[in-house]
Amino acid sequence: MQDFIRADQLDKIEHFIALGYYDSAVKESCALLEEILKKVYRQALADLPIEDRTVLLESEEKIGNRNKSYTKFGFGELVGLFNRSRLLERWGKYTQSNMGIIRSISLDYIVDLRNRLTHDQANQMCTKAEANLAYDALTNWLSFIGYKEMDRGIEKAFTSLNGEEKKQEVSIYDKVKEKVNSDYDSSSVREKRRLKLQSSYSEEFDAQCFEYVLNRMDKKQGLIGLDIGCADGYVTELRFKKEYPFDMVIGVDFNGKLIEKISQEDHGHFYYHQLDLEAKDFDDRIQAIMDEHEIEGFDVIFSALTLHHLKNPQRILMKLRKYLNRGGAIIIRGVDDGAMLAYDDGGLVEKILKETISFENVSDRFHGRKFYTMLCSLGYKDIQMRYQVDDTTHMTFEEREDFFHYYFDFRLSYTLRTLNKDPDNPLYQENHMKMQEMLDELEEKFMKPDFFFSTLTISAIGFK
Numbered sequence: 001m002q003d004f005i006r007a008d009q010l011d012k013i014e015h016f017i018a019l020g021y022y023d024s025a026v027k028e029s030c031a032l033l034e035e036i037l038k039k040v041y042r043q044a045l046a047d048l049p050i051e052d053r054t055v056l057l058e059s060e061e062k063i064g065n066r067n068k069s070y071t072k073f074g075f076g077e078l079v080g081l082f083n084r085s086r087l088l089e090r091w092g093k094y095t096q097s098n099m100g101i102i103r104s105i106s107l108d109y110i111v112d113l114r115n116r117l118t119h120d121q122a123n124q125m126c127t128k129a130e131a132n133l134a135y136d137a138l139t140n141w142l143s144f145i146g147y148k149e150m151d152r153g154i155e156k157a158f159t160s161l162n163g164e165e166k167k168q169e170v171s172i173y174d175k176v177k178e179k180v181n182s183d184y185d186s187s188s189v190r191e192k193r194r195l196k197l198q199s200s201y202s203e204e205f206d207a208q209c210f211e212y213v214l215n216r217m218d219k220k221q222g223l224i225g226l227d228i229g230c231a232d233g234y235v236t237e238l239r240f241k242k243e244y245p246f247d248m249v250i251g252v253d254f255n256g257k258l259i260e261k262i263s264q265e266d267h268g269h270f271y272y273h274q275l276d277l278e279a280k281d282f283d284d285r286i287q288a289i290m291d292e293h294e295i296e297g298f299d300v301i302f303s304a305l306t307l308h309h310l311k312n313p314q315r316i317l318m319k320l321r322k323y324l325n326r327g328g329a330i331i332i333r334g335v336d337d338g339a340m341l342a343y344d345d346g347g348l349v350e351k352i353l354k355e356t357i358s359f360e361n362v363s364d365r366f367h368g369r370k371f372y373t374m375l376c377s378l379g380y381k382d383i384q385m386r387y388q389v390d391d392t393t394h395m396t397f398e399e400r401e402d403f404f405h406y407y408f409d410f411r412l413s414y415t416l417r418t419l420n421k422d423p424d425n426p427l428y429q430e431n432h433m434k435m436q437e438m439l440d441e442l443e444e445k446f447m448k449p450d451f452f453f454s455t456l457t458i459s460a461i462g463f464k
C-alpha cells in the first residue's frame with residue numbers, strides 16, 4: 001500500500017505552501033487524502049471481522065444512497081463513511097492498538113475547508129495555517145499507513161503532542177528523562193560482565209519475542225536485522241540466533257572502542273558499525289551503512305537496555321520506523337525501577353532508588369512503563385507488551401549475589417563518575433559514600449534466605 005503516492009506529489013504541496021498557493025495546497029492534500037481513505041477502507045473490508053465489515057457496508061450503502069460505491073465517493077463522503085462506521089475505532093480494536101495520533105485528527109474541519117473551496121471559486125480562500133493543517137493531516141495519514149517517505153508527518157505531530165506545552169507538567173518519571181545523557185560506558189570489564197549476566201536472565205524471554213515476531217511475519221527468509229546499542233555484539237549474536245532466517249544482522253553502538261575491536265574479527269553475517277543514535281546526521285549515517293551493505297530496510301530491529309540512555313528515545317524510535325520494512329517488527333527491552341518490590345529492607349530499596357534518580361547523569365530509570373505509549377504514538381501497530389518476573393525465591397546464595405549486583409551495582413557508577421569529574425567536591429564525596437553505605441547495607445540483607453526482592457523485565461513489540 002505504501003508507495004501509491006509519489007514523493008514528488010508531496011513536494012508539490014510543500015511548494016504550493018511556500019509560494020503562497022494555499023488553496024491549491026488544500027485541494028491537493030484532500031485529493032491525496034481521498035486516495036488514502038479509499039485504500040484504508042478497502043483494507044478494512046478485507047481484514048476486519050465479519051460483524052465490523054457488515055457495519056462498514058451498511059454505512060457505505062447509506063451514504064451512497066444504495067446506488068454509489070465508495071470508489072466513487074468524494075472526500076466529504078469518505079470522511080462521513082469513516083465517522084458513521086467508526087472504522088478507526090474498529091480497526092484499533094482489531095489490531096489492539098489505540099491508533100496513535102491518527103484518531104485525534106479531525107478530518108471534518110478539512111472537509112469544511114474543501115467545501116468552502118468547491119462552493120466559492122474565488123482565489124485565496126484559505127490561510128497558510130489552514131493549508132498546513134490539511135498537509136499535516138495528509139502526512140499523518142501517510143505515516144499511519146506506513147508510507148516510507150512520510151515519517152516527517154509523525155515527527156511533526158509527535159513534536160507538537162510532546163513539545164514545549166507538555167513540559168509544563170512533567171511527572172516524576174519524565175523529570176528523570178530530562179537529565180539523561182549518553183556518557184554510559186559499556187566497555188569496562190565489570191560492566192561487560194554485568195551485561196553478560198543480564199543477558200542470561202533474559203535469553204529465553206527474548207527468544208520468545210523473536211519467535212513470536214518471526215512466526216507472524218510474512219517474510220520467511222533473507223531477513224535483515226538491526227541491533228541498536230549492540231555493545232560488543234555478545235547479546236546481538238545470541239539473540240539473532242544462527243538458526244533464524246537472517247541473511248545479515250547489523251549492530252550499531254556509539255562506543256567506538258568496542259566497535260573497533262569487534263570489527264577486526266570475522267563475525268560471519270554479523271556486521272558492526274559505530275553510530276550515535278542521537279547524532280544530528282543519524283539519517284545520513286544509517287543510510288550510508290545501509291548503502292554499504294546494499295540493503296533497503298530492516299525486517300527486525302532489536303534494542304535491549306539502550307533506549308533509557310538516550311535523551312529522546314521517541315526520536316530514535318520514530319526514525320527507526322522509517323527504516324523498518326513494511327510488515328517488519330521492532331522489539332525493545334528494558335526495566336523500570338518502579339516495578340521493584342523488596343521485603344524486609346526497612347525502606348532501603350526505596351531510598352536507593354530515590355537517591356539514584358537525583359544524580360545528574362542518570363539514565364531513565366522509569367523507561368519500561370513508557371514503551372507502549374511511545375510505540376503507539378509513533379504509529380507502530382499490533383503492539384504487544386511482555387513481562388518477565390524475576391525474584392529471589394529459590395535462588396542459591398551465589399544467584400542472589402549475582403542478582404543483587406545486576407540490579408544495584410551500577411548505581412554506584414553514577415556517583416563515581418560525578419566524583420571523578422571533581423574529586424575534591426565534598427558534596428560528590430558525600431553522595432558517593434552514602435550510596436556505598438546504603439548498597440553495603442542492602443547487600444547484607446539481600447543475602448539472607450528470607451529476604452524477598454522481585455522485579456520486572458519489560459519488552460514491547462511493535463509492527464510496521
Ligand SMILES: C[S@@+](CC[C@H](N)C(=O)[O-])C[C@H]1O[C@@H](n2cnc3c(N)ncnc32)[C@H](O)[C@@H]1O
Nearest residue numbers: 182186195229231253254255276277304306309
Ligand atoms: C546497557 S548497554 C546494553 C548493551 C546490549 N544491548 C545488552 O543488552 O547487553 C547500552 C548500550 O547502549 C549504547 N549507547 C548508549 N547511548 C548510545 C547512543 N547515543 N548511541 C549509540 N549507542 C548508545 C552503549 O554504548 C551501550 O553499549
